[in-house]
Amino acid sequence: xxxxxxxxxxxxxxxxxxxxxxxxxxxxxxxxxxxxxxxxxxxxxxxxxxxxxxxxxxxxxxxxxxxxxxxxxxxxxxxxxxxxxxxxxxxxxxxxxxxxxxxxxxxxxxxxxxxxxxxxxxxxxxxxxxxxxxxxxxxxxxxxxxxxxxxxxxxxxxxxxxxxxxxxxxxxxxxxxxxxxxxxxxxxxxxxxxxxxxxxxxxxxxxxxxxxxxxxxxxxxxxxxxxxxxxxxxxxxxxxxxxxxxxxxxxxxxxxxxxxxxxxxxxxxxxxxxxxxxxxxxxxxxxxxxxxxxxxxxxxxxxxxxxxxxxxxxxxxxxxxxxxxxxxxxxxxxxxxxxxxxxxxxxxxxxxxxxxxxxxxxxxxxxxxxxxxxxxxxxxxxxx
Numbered sequence: 053x054x055x056x057x058x059x060x061x062x063x064x065x066x067x068x069x070x071x072x073x074x075x076x077x078x079x080x081x082x083x084x085x086x087x088x089x090x091x092x093x094x095x096x097x098x099x100x101x102x103x104x105x106x107x108x109x110x111x112x113x114x115x116x117x118x119x120x121x122x123x124x125x126x127x128x129x130x131x132x133x134x135x136x137x138x139x140x141x142x143x144x145x146x147x148x149x150x151x152x153x154x155x156x157x158x159x160x161x162x163x164x165x166x167x168x169x170x171x172x173x174x175x176x177x178x179x180x181x182x183x184x185x186x187x188x189x190x191x192x193x194x195x196x197x198x199x200x201x202x203x204x205x206x207x208x209x210x211x212x213x214x215x216x217x218x219x220x221x222x223x224x225x226x227x228x229x230x231x232x233x234x235x236x237x238x239x240x241x242x243x244x245x246x247x248x249x250x251x252x253x254x255x256x257x258x259x260x261x262x263x264x265x266x267x268x269x270x271x272x273x274x275x276x277x278x279x280x281x282x283x284x285x286x287x288x289x290x291x292x293x294x295x296x297x298x299x300x301x302x303x304x305x306x307x308x309x310x311x312x313x314x315x316x317x318x319x320x321x322x323x324x325x326x327x328x329x330x331x332x333x334x335x336x337x338x339x340x341x342x343x344x345x346x347x348x349x350x351x352x353x354x355x356x357x358x359x360x361x362x363x364x365x366x367x368x369x370x371x372x373x374x375x376x377x378x379x380x381x382x383x384x385x386x387x388x389x390x391x392x393x394x395x396x397x398x399x400x401x402x403x404x405x406x407x408x409x410x411x412x413x414x415x416x417x418x419x420x421x422x423x424x425x426x427x428x429x430x431x432x433x434x435x436x
Contacts, residue, residue, distance in 0.1 A: 054174050055084055057160075057167030057420040058150065058413055062143035064159035065152035070129050071193035072103040077125035077159075081187055084166050085110045088173055090185075095205060097190075097197040105190040105197035109206070112169075116181030118212060119430050121165040121423070122199065122388060123219040124191035127154040128405050135407040149410045157404035160416050161219025162187060164399075168423030171436060179431035184213070191384050195347075199384040203391055213392040215358050217426060218385045221401030227415045228372030232396035233359055234283060234352035236315045238382050239322050240292075241329060243268070244341040249306040258304040262296065264338045265308045269294070271332050277316065277325075283352055284317030284378050317378070318350040348386035352378065358393045365425035366397065368435070369418050397422070 060080070067077035082092045090110040098104040105126075111118070130140035130153050138144045140153040150160065169183055190198030206213070223229040245265035250258020269291060277287040291312045298305040314325055326344055333340045353359060355376065366374045374397070388394040399419060403409045421436065428435040 054171035055167050057163040057416050060163035060166055061160045065143035065154055068141045069125050071126040072105045074106045074189050078108045095202050097201045099196045107198055107202050108187045111182055111184040113182030117214040118182040118184055120184045120213045120216040122186040122216050123158050123162045124188045126189045126192045128192050137408055148413050150413050151410040153409055155409050155411045156221045156399050156401055158219050160411050161398040164419040164423055167420035171424050172427045176433040200387045216388050216392055216394040218396040219398040220383050220396045221398045221404050222396050223400045228366050228370030230377050231374040233376045234378040237350040238347045239314045239325055240345045242311050242343045244307055244309040246307050246339040250304045252302050260304045262308045264336050268336045269310055278319050281317055287316040289314045322346045348382040351389040353393045353395055361429045362395050362397055362426055365422045369422045
């Protein structure tokens with residue numbers, strides 16, 4: 053008998069796996085997968101200055117095409133528990149909805165992965181190829197001890213992935229609304245304008261960097277980076293902080309610092325964005341310090357076999373034709389795209405990271421049916 057994804061989702065929610073703690077969540081996944089014959093490997097990693105994070109790679113089969121489901125069992129903190137109407141780690145079902153931290157993002161999807169594999173194997177037996185699951189405990193954290201080092205470990209072993217579905221919550225309103233075929237890149241810039249401190253009554257004896265900082269930020273924020281592409285919305289630049297740390301009203305400061313984030317499409321790279329920023333700074337003049345931190349580059353899985361398989365499965369189960377989107381933030385798909393084609397499809401994300409996070413029980417089961425159809429189409433087996 054196929055494993056019930058709703059029961060699995062409840063078991064996972066009851067593990068308080070707030071990043072970087074695992075709290076037994078990977079044990080739940082491993083027990084279910086080993087019961088179906090998967091070879092499971094636990095992969096703990098710790099980058100300098102970070103906490104240990106446990107991860108799991110499981111594979112059924114040793115040859116042929118390797119289809120991977122990827123996701124994370126770690127969750128964000130519940131916040132003020134007094135604001136919850138239920139225990140955030142209770143996994144309660146009320147009026148057809150499953151409540152708990154991670155129900156949407158993304159323990160419900162991981163449970164649907166497992167339920168889908170179970171029903172597929174019950175119906176078809178082992179495929180002519182391999183099925184794998186890459187489950188990390190670091191997606192909601194710094195993302196340095198999870199998917200990326202697991203992928204490096206796979207590459208070092210000569211093991212490859214041929215296609216991947218990530219179970220992030222992609223649907224804004226109803227299951228079947230949207231799947232992600234790419235993601236924008238993200239760069240955070242820290243910009244400091246340098247001058248010379250002085251008395252406000254004698255500004256000619258000082259060099260006030262703040263007017264230059266304001267001018268540069270205005271030029272950067274008000275000039276569109278692009279008009280978007282066929283698959284990406286226009287790139288955006290958002291100011292997040294301006295800091296001078298000047299407690300005195302009669303002192304011109306020696307420097308001012310601002311920080312901003314750029315979410316960019318595939319018309320740009322971090323290097324091209326840095327060049328653009330430096331061109332603006334040269335136009336404004338003065339002395340500057342600039343540093344950029346890249347958390348991901350823009351990527352696209354163009355419409356093709358994998359996109360068609362997933363979209364077809366979504367439509368078959370839900371009756372909806374999913375929008376092919378690249379919107380939203382970053383995900384671990386940004387690491388996987390360097391290894392194989394990757395798309396994202398999961399549950400409805402309206403309550404992710406919120407108090408009383410919840411999903412429809414019916415959606416969890418329908419998502420398992422979608423993933424089952426994906427496997428059937430990919431391996432050329434009859435669908436349920």
